[in-house]
Amino acid sequence: MYQDILVPTDGSDGTRRSITHGLTIADRFDATVHALSIVPQGPLGTLQTDDAISAAERAVERVEAEATxxxxxxxxxxxxxxxHEEILEYTDEHDVDMIVMGTQGRTGLDRVLVGSVTERIVRMADVPVVTVRLNDEIRIEDADEAARIARTTAERDGYDDVTVRETPHRTSASWIVPLETESGSLHVHVDALTSEARVAKGPETE
Structure with missing residues (x-):
């Protein structure tokens, strides 16, 4: 019934549950998930800063990692x-059968943008749109706490001489913590909702 499922994501908390739902539906129907992130451009000009592009790339990479x-x-x-225009165009061009989106961000501009885009997609899309409301509370909001959990997790998994390589960043309610160990570099994902952590990327050795 469904072969291609689109999950738009901007890396905000508001897309957390939509990613989970999209992957669950895709698994049920043996479908492919399309992770799409948009670097906004509006009437006041482009918002295509290097930071925005990097954030968009991290957002879709996060979905790909979870899908894998x-x-x-x-x-x-x-x-x-x-x-909303790019999402609808992508849907047409890639024969998407279903769109799964969050209905809100958590605060301020994030809440307005996520909700506004979803409302337009619901009204204008020619395919089914599954909307997912965010209602979980973020438990870990501090990068230092995420780093502490990541170091503990890496040490528990047998890595030695663990140090934080770069400042942790958070996408879709998960912290991604780059670490350096005696065995090489790795990433640990720390769920900001549950505090659960896992080594997401094995050692990178020369």
Whole structure:
């Protein structure tokens, strides 16, 4: 019934549950998940800063990593333009059967943008749109706490001389903590909702 499921993501907390739902549906129907992030461009000009592009790339990479872990096929794309227009265009061009989106961000501008885009997609899309409301509370909001949990997790998994390589960053309610160990570099993902952590990337050795 469904072969291609689109999960738009901007890396905000508001996309957390939509990613989970999208992957669950894709697994049920043996479908491919399309992770799409939009670098916004509006009437006041482009918002295509290097930081925005990097954030968009991290957002889709996060979906791809979770899909791989769940055994779901995934493709990623980063587009530039007006978010709802780019989502609808991508849907048409890639024969998407379903769109799964969050209905809100958590605060301020994030809440307005996520909700506004989803509302337009619901009204204008020619395919089913599954909307997912965020209602979990973020427990870990501090990068230092995420780093502490990541170091503990790496040490528990047998890594020695563990240090934080770069400042942790958070996407889709998970902290990604780059670490340096005696065996090489690795990433640990710390769930900001549950405090659960796992080594997401094995050692990188020369």
């Amino acid at each position: 872990r769940e055994g779901v096929d995934a493709v990623t794309a980063v587009e530039r333009g007006v978010p």
